Amino acid sequence: MSNSILLKIENNIAYITLNRPEVFNSFNREMALSLQSVFDDCEKNDAVRAMVLTGNGKAFCAGQDLKEVTSPELNPGFKKILEEHYNPIILRIRNIEKPIIGAINGVAAGAGANIALACDVVIADEKVSFIQAFSLIGLIPDSAGTFFLPRLIGFQKASALAMLGDKVSAEEAERLGMIYKYVPSDAFSETVQKTASKMANMPTKALGLIKKTLNQSLTNDLENQLALESKHQIEAAGTEDYAEGVAAFIEKRQPNFKGK
Structure with missing residues (x-):
């Protein structure tokens, strides 16, 4: 792994940090390939049950x-x-x-904005802005911006942001439904850590199945989505964590999920 990506694994959480702060964590080939490699390693590592993707310095990613x-x-x-x-x-x-939690610590522009929006849960520092900067240099949104943005905030608003390249504040991003929430700067790190810790101690298999099911909802019709829910619910009901969750509910105690 190169120095352009930092990885720390602690308490079942992988903290993945984009580390080119001198260029606002903008991507070159080395960083892009290194990030893919880190994701692959974290996917295979059973000790990792949640991931946090963030940036070093003033920006998330330019x-x-x-x-x-x-x-x-x-x-x-x-x-x-x-x-x-x-x-x-x-x-x-x-x-x-x-x-995967997108911990957006600073400006997220272009591909950086769209990588943020692809994460499962996006938490932004109050000072953050999101910018679909592509049109400002004669390009179109990539990195699934044209896929996720209209689904998150609606076609008309997405069209305007993609064409005009307006900055969207963290507060506005939350209001539009672009992100999960924004928090004050002095509470940002603690909020990210608490959210990651909660997710790392939840039933990992069920969270993965939720993610798969939501992914397919983006293109499925109702009948196929109901069939998919049935399939994945049966799979979830066969996990150790489901048995533990039911036992804990009946016994009126906190569940001890193992991610199995």
Whole structure:
């Protein structure tokens, strides 16, 4: 793993930090591939039951490092950038059957904004802004921005933000339903930690099945979604954590979930 991604695993939580603060954690090829590798490792690691994705320094992520794409020597080209960098990152975030919390500590722009929106639960510092910055340099939203944004906030608002490139404050993002919530700066770290700790101690298999079921709801019709709910509910009911949850409810005690 390169220094562009930091990983700390503690109390069943993987803290994944984008670490190019000198360029506001903008992505180059090395960082994009390293993030994919870290996600893969965390997916396979049974000790990891929740993940936190955040940024080091003043920004969460400013999107693509434009110096890379304007360098004759370094530029991988947009085909590689999308097909080998951002698309695989988004697919990993959505397909890993563990909860991923987007802890948005600073500005999230371009691909950085859309990576944030792909997370399962997004908590933002009150000073954060989200920017669909693509149109401002003659591009279109990528990293699933055109997929998630209209589903989160509606077609008209998404169209305006994508075309105009307006900044959206953390407070406005919560009001629109773009994110789960924003919190004051002095409570941000504690809120993220408490949320991650709660999720790391919940029934991990059930959370993964919730994620799978919600993913397919984005394209399923009602009949197929009901059938999928039945399938995944039966699977959840066969887990050790379900048995523990029912026993704890009957015995009027706190459950001790193991993620199995």
